[in-house]
Amino acid sequence: MSGAEGRPARFGTSPAGGRRLSDGERAWARTRELPDLVADGLVLLLCGINPGLGSAAAGHHFANAGNRLWPALHRSGFTPRQLSGSEDHELLSFGIGITSLVARPTARAGELTPAEIRAGGQELRARVRRLSPAWLAMLGISAYRTAFxxxxxxxxxxxxxxxxxxxxxxxxxxxxxxxYPPRALATEFTRLREAMGLPRRHTG
Structure with missing residues (x-):
């Protein structure tokens, strides 16, 4: 028996809470498509490599508890407080969107093939031309080198x-x-915010 949208009935606590997915949930998550978080007039489009299984299962970008995107965005001044994966939609109020280089969810980005990453780069270019954000930030140098x-x-x-x-x-x-430990990661995010000419959104 399955829950809504084919979700395994035993799916409960969000992966963002730290619970490991069961084998059935992991298999289900591999079939999910995580929609882009985008809108017109973005000042920044963040591009992850591909959704993790926890994020695909939760239906939110960067939903795994160990991901450091949300602390980095806050510490660097992009957001006035630290958001969580379940609050990803709030980024749009700051003109920030999220997309993925490759749509296929995996446990690790290393499961992707170079061909998938190169094809993702072509699709990303088309997406960026359509959305026309002021800035695109790729989250991962190795994937960027291959895709571009x-x-x-x-x-x-x-x-x-x-x-x-x-x-x-x-x-x-x-x-x-x-x-890149948390402090070094926040430093790199700060470099981008300053290059964009955006004010720091918190003073803590």
Whole structure:
């Protein structure tokens, strides 16, 4: 017996609360499509690599408790308080949207093939041209290098534009990214906010 929209009946607490998904929930999450969080007139479009299974199951971007996107956005001044994955829709009030390079949910981004990532890059370009955000920020340098055929790219501003949209690469905020602890991650997000000319939205 399944719940609404084919969800396994035993699905309960949101993965954002730290509960591990059962095997059935993981299999179900792999079939889910997590819609983009977008609107017209975005100042910033954040692009993750692909949805994790916890996020796909919860129906919210970056919903896993270990993901550091939300603390980084707050510490860097993009948001006045720290949001959670279940509050992802509130980003739109700040002119910030979220999309994914590849739509297919996986347990880890390493499950994606280079061909999927390159195809995702082409689809992302088309999406950005349609939405025309002021800035695109890719969350993950390795995926950016593959998707945009830019093997020498580094974290920070990129030389390319997509239509009028300027491009920046941020570190992957996954808790698995040991190269960027929380303070260093927030520093990189702050660099982007300052380059965009946005005011700091909190003073804490």
């Amino acid at each position: 055929d830019a093997p020498d790219a580094t974290v920070g501003p990129q030389d390319i534009t997509i239509g009028p949209t300027r491009v920046w690469v941020l570190p992957n905020p996954s808790g698995l990214n040991a190269h």
